[in-house]
Amino acid sequence: MTTSLDYDGDIAILNLGGDENRFSPEFLDAVDSHLDAIHARGAHGLVTTADNKFYSNGLDLDWLGAHSDQGPWYVNRVQGLLARFLTLPIPTAAAVVGHAFGAGAMLAIAHDFRVMRADRGYFCFPEVDIHIPFTDGMAALIQAKLTPQAAVASMTTGRRFGGADAVAVGLVEATADEGAVTAAATDLLRPLGGKDSGTLGAIKQTMFGTAAAALRST
Numbered sequence: 675m676t677t678s679l680d681y682d683g684d685i686a687i688l689n690l691g692g693d694e695n696r697f698s699p700e701f702l703d704a705v706d707s708h709l710d711a712i713h714a715r716g717a718h719g720l721v722t723t724a725d726n727k728f729y730s731n732g733l734d735l736d737w738l739g740a741h742s743d744q745g746p747w748y749v750n751r752v753q754g755l756l757a758r759f760l761t762l763p764i765p766t767a768a769a770v771v772g773h774a775f776g777a778g779a780m781l782a783i784a785h786d787f788r789v790m791r792a793d794r795g796y797f798c799f800p801e802v803d804i805h806i807p808f809t810d811g812m813a814a815l816i817q818a819k820l821t822p823q824a825a826v827a828s829m830t831t832g833r834r835f836g837g838a839d840a841v842a843v844g845l846v847e848a849t850a851d852e853g854a855v856t857a858a859a860t861d862l863l864r865p866l867g868g869k870d871s872g873t874l875g876a877i878k879q880t881m882f883g884t885a886a887a888a889l890r891s892t
Contacts, residue, residue: 679711682783682860684718692725696734697752697777705755709762718867720762722785723856727795730778743887750890753811757889759784760815760882763886765866769859770846771864775840776800780812783819783845789859790841796834803832811889818885820844857883 688708695701712720724730738748759766759781768774768782770790774797782788782797787791789798799816801808808816808829817825824844827833837849850858879886 677701677708677813679708681717682721683717683828684711684716685860685863686715686717686720687856688712688720688722690722690724690730693729694728695724695778696731696737697755698734698737699748699751701734702730702751702755706758709758712764716731716871717764719767719860719863721767721769721856721859721863722735722781723859724771727772728778729770729772729774730781731773732776732778732780747878749809753809753889756780756784756812756815757872759887760889761875761878761886763871763878765863765869765874767859767862769856770795770797771855774798774824777812780815783816787859788846789850789855789862790837790846791855792837792850792851796836797840797845798832798834799828799830800832802830811885811891814885814888818882823832870888 678692681688688705726734733752738745741748766785767787767789768785770782770788772791772795774782776799779797779799798824820828827843828845833862835843835845840846841849847862848858
Protein backbone atom coordinates (compact mmCIF):
# COMPACT_ATOMS: atom_id res chain seq x y z
CA MET A 675 0.00 0.00 0.00
CA THR A 676 1.24 3.47 -0.82
CA THR A 677 0.72 6.61 1.22
CA SER A 678 -2.75 8.13 1.16
CA LEU A 679 -4.47 11.25 2.44
CA ASP A 680 -7.96 11.60 3.86
CA TYR A 681 -9.75 14.03 6.16
CA ASP A 682 -11.79 13.76 9.34
CA GLY A 683 -13.52 17.10 9.23
CA ASP A 684 -10.73 19.66 9.05
CA ILE A 685 -8.08 17.25 10.36
CA ALA A 686 -5.87 15.60 7.75
CA ILE A 687 -5.23 11.87 8.17
CA LEU A 688 -2.03 10.87 6.39
CA ASN A 689 -1.63 7.10 6.09
CA LEU A 690 2.03 6.17 5.71
CA GLY A 691 1.23 2.81 4.14
CA GLY A 692 0.72 -0.87 4.81
CA ASP A 693 4.24 -2.32 4.92
CA GLU A 694 7.37 -1.25 6.82
CA ASN A 695 6.91 2.31 5.52
CA ARG A 696 10.62 2.88 5.12
CA PHE A 697 11.88 6.22 3.90
CA SER A 698 12.57 5.51 0.25
CA PRO A 699 13.06 8.58 -1.95
CA GLU A 700 9.61 7.89 -3.42
CA PHE A 701 8.09 7.73 0.06
CA LEU A 702 9.74 11.02 1.03
CA ASP A 703 8.48 12.70 -2.14
CA ALA A 704 4.95 11.39 -1.56
CA VAL A 705 4.82 12.62 2.05
CA ASP A 706 6.15 16.04 1.06
CA SER A 707 3.48 16.24 -1.65
CA HIS A 708 0.78 15.36 0.86
CA LEU A 709 2.06 18.07 3.22
CA ASP A 710 1.81 20.58 0.38
CA ALA A 711 -1.81 19.53 -0.21
CA ILE A 712 -2.62 19.74 3.49
CA HIS A 713 -1.22 23.26 3.65
CA ALA A 714 -3.11 24.32 0.53
CA ARG A 715 -6.39 23.08 1.97
CA GLY A 716 -5.86 24.91 5.25
CA ALA A 717 -6.28 21.84 7.44
CA HIS A 718 -6.61 22.47 11.17
CA GLY A 719 -4.44 19.53 12.16
CA LEU A 720 -2.55 16.47 10.92
CA VAL A 721 -2.54 12.88 12.14
CA THR A 722 -0.13 10.34 10.66
CA THR A 723 -1.00 6.66 10.92
CA ALA A 724 -0.40 3.35 9.14
CA ASP A 725 -2.13 0.12 8.15
CA ASN A 726 0.12 -2.65 9.41
CA LYS A 727 2.25 -3.78 12.34
CA PHE A 728 4.67 -0.97 11.50
CA TYR A 729 4.18 2.76 11.92
CA SER A 730 7.56 3.15 10.22
CA ASN A 731 10.80 1.19 10.24
CA GLY A 732 12.76 4.29 9.27
CA LEU A 733 15.63 4.53 6.82
CA ASP A 734 15.49 2.47 3.64
CA LEU A 735 18.79 0.66 4.20
CA ASP A 736 18.35 -1.48 1.07
CA TRP A 737 18.09 1.63 -1.11
CA LEU A 738 20.96 3.26 0.73
CA GLY A 739 23.14 0.19 0.27
CA ALA A 740 22.47 0.21 -3.46
CA HIS A 741 23.09 3.97 -3.73
CA SER A 742 25.93 4.53 -1.27
CA ASP A 743 27.25 7.40 -3.37
CA GLN A 744 24.03 9.29 -2.58
CA GLY A 745 24.26 8.80 1.17
CA PRO A 746 24.74 12.47 2.15
CA TRP A 747 21.91 13.56 -0.16
CA TYR A 748 19.63 10.90 1.30
CA VAL A 749 20.34 11.76 4.92
CA ASN A 750 19.78 15.45 4.21
CA ARG A 751 16.50 14.59 2.47
CA VAL A 752 15.28 12.59 5.47
CA GLN A 753 16.34 15.29 7.92
CA GLY A 754 14.62 17.95 5.86
CA LEU A 755 11.33 16.10 6.17
CA LEU A 756 11.81 15.68 9.93
CA ALA A 757 12.46 19.42 10.24
CA ARG A 758 9.32 20.15 8.26
CA PHE A 759 7.18 18.03 10.57
CA LEU A 760 8.82 19.57 13.64
CA THR A 761 7.82 23.08 12.59
CA LEU A 762 4.51 22.53 10.78
CA PRO A 763 2.21 25.46 11.59
CA ILE A 764 -0.70 23.19 12.56
CA PRO A 765 -1.15 20.77 15.47
CA THR A 766 0.19 17.30 14.70
CA ALA A 767 -0.19 13.87 16.27
CA ALA A 768 1.39 10.53 15.42
CA ALA A 769 -0.88 7.49 15.74
CA VAL A 770 1.79 4.89 16.44
CA VAL A 771 -0.26 1.84 15.49
CA GLY A 772 2.76 -0.48 15.38
CA HIS A 773 6.54 -0.54 15.56
CA ALA A 774 8.37 2.78 15.26
CA PHE A 775 12.10 2.24 14.84
CA GLY A 776 15.01 4.55 14.18
CA ALA A 777 14.06 7.35 11.82
CA GLY A 778 10.45 6.13 12.05
CA ALA A 779 10.54 6.86 15.77
CA MET A 780 12.14 10.21 14.97
CA LEU A 781 9.24 11.01 12.66
CA ALA A 782 6.83 10.31 15.51
CA ILE A 783 8.92 12.43 17.90
CA ALA A 784 8.79 15.32 15.39
CA HIS A 785 5.00 15.53 15.92
CA ASP A 786 3.47 17.57 18.72
CA PHE A 787 1.78 14.55 20.30
CA ARG A 788 1.94 10.76 20.09
CA VAL A 789 -0.57 8.00 20.86
CA MET A 790 0.68 4.41 20.83
CA ARG A 791 -1.09 1.08 20.65
CA ALA A 792 -1.34 -0.28 24.17
CA ASP A 793 -0.84 -4.00 23.66
CA ARG A 794 1.62 -4.42 20.78
CA GLY A 795 4.42 -2.56 19.02
CA TYR A 796 7.71 -1.06 20.08
CA PHE A 797 9.10 2.46 20.09
CA CYS A 798 12.85 2.22 19.68
CA PHE A 799 16.00 4.12 18.75
CA PRO A 800 18.26 1.12 17.89
CA GLU A 801 21.24 3.16 16.73
CA VAL A 802 23.55 2.13 19.59
CA ASP A 803 23.03 -1.55 18.73
CA ILE A 804 23.37 -1.24 14.96
CA HIS A 805 26.50 0.94 15.16
CA ILE A 806 24.97 4.03 13.55
CA PRO A 807 25.62 7.15 15.65
CA PHE A 808 22.97 9.84 15.63
CA THR A 809 23.67 12.80 13.39
CA ASP A 810 23.80 16.16 15.12
CA GLY A 811 20.39 17.00 13.65
CA MET A 812 18.73 13.77 14.72
CA ALA A 813 20.13 14.07 18.24
CA ALA A 814 18.97 17.68 18.41
CA LEU A 815 15.46 16.66 17.32
CA ILE A 816 15.11 13.97 19.97
CA GLN A 817 16.65 16.09 22.73
CA ALA A 818 14.37 19.00 21.84
CA LYS A 819 11.30 16.85 22.50
CA LEU A 820 12.34 14.66 25.44
CA THR A 821 13.56 15.23 28.97
CA PRO A 822 17.28 14.57 29.48
CA GLN A 823 16.38 11.41 31.40
CA ALA A 824 14.14 10.11 28.59
CA ALA A 825 16.76 10.97 25.98
CA VAL A 826 19.43 8.96 27.82
CA ALA A 827 17.02 6.08 28.46
CA SER A 828 16.05 5.82 24.80
CA MET A 829 19.10 7.00 22.84
CA THR A 830 21.90 5.19 24.70
CA THR A 831 20.27 1.82 25.41
CA GLY A 832 18.51 0.70 22.24
CA ARG A 833 15.61 -0.30 24.49
CA ARG A 834 12.33 -1.33 22.91
CA PHE A 835 9.53 0.49 24.72
CA GLY A 836 6.04 -0.96 24.72
CA GLY A 837 3.07 1.34 25.07
CA ALA A 838 2.89 1.59 28.86
CA ASP A 839 6.66 2.01 29.21
CA ALA A 840 6.68 4.63 26.45
CA VAL A 841 4.09 6.66 28.36
CA ALA A 842 6.00 6.28 31.63
CA VAL A 843 9.24 7.66 30.18
CA GLY A 844 7.51 10.40 28.17
CA LEU A 845 8.01 9.11 24.63
CA VAL A 846 4.25 9.19 24.00
CA GLU A 847 1.34 10.97 25.64
CA ALA A 848 -1.15 8.12 25.74
CA THR A 849 -2.02 4.60 24.62
CA ALA A 850 -5.16 3.23 23.01
CA ASP A 851 -6.56 -0.17 22.14
CA GLU A 852 -6.07 -1.80 18.75
CA GLY A 853 -8.26 -0.06 16.17
CA ALA A 854 -8.65 3.07 18.32
CA VAL A 855 -5.19 4.62 18.07
CA THR A 856 -5.89 6.89 15.11
CA ALA A 857 -9.19 8.08 16.58
CA ALA A 858 -7.50 8.82 19.90
CA ALA A 859 -4.77 10.84 18.16
CA THR A 860 -7.40 12.73 16.18
CA ASP A 861 -9.35 13.50 19.35
CA LEU A 862 -6.22 15.06 20.86
CA LEU A 863 -6.20 17.61 18.04
CA ARG A 864 -9.89 18.51 17.88
CA PRO A 865 -9.75 21.15 20.65
CA LEU A 866 -6.77 22.80 18.92
CA GLY A 867 -8.38 23.38 15.54
CA GLY A 868 -8.94 27.08 16.01
CA LYS A 869 -5.30 28.04 16.53
CA ASP A 870 -3.94 30.64 14.13
CA SER A 871 -1.40 28.89 11.91
CA GLY A 872 0.84 31.94 11.58
CA THR A 873 1.13 32.33 15.32
CA LEU A 874 1.54 28.61 15.94
CA GLY A 875 4.19 28.36 13.24
CA ALA A 876 6.12 31.24 14.77
CA ILE A 877 5.94 29.63 18.22
CA LYS A 878 7.24 26.32 16.88
CA GLN A 879 10.07 28.08 15.06
CA THR A 880 11.03 29.72 18.35
CA MET A 881 10.73 26.49 20.32
CA PHE A 882 12.44 24.19 17.84
CA GLY A 883 14.39 26.50 15.55
CA THR A 884 17.78 25.27 16.77
CA ALA A 885 16.88 21.61 16.21
CA ALA A 886 15.30 22.36 12.83
CA ALA A 887 18.42 24.26 11.74
CA ALA A 888 20.61 21.33 12.81
CA LEU A 889 18.44 18.95 10.79
CA ARG A 890 18.63 21.18 7.72
CA SER A 891 22.39 21.75 7.91
CA THR A 892 24.61 19.81 5.53
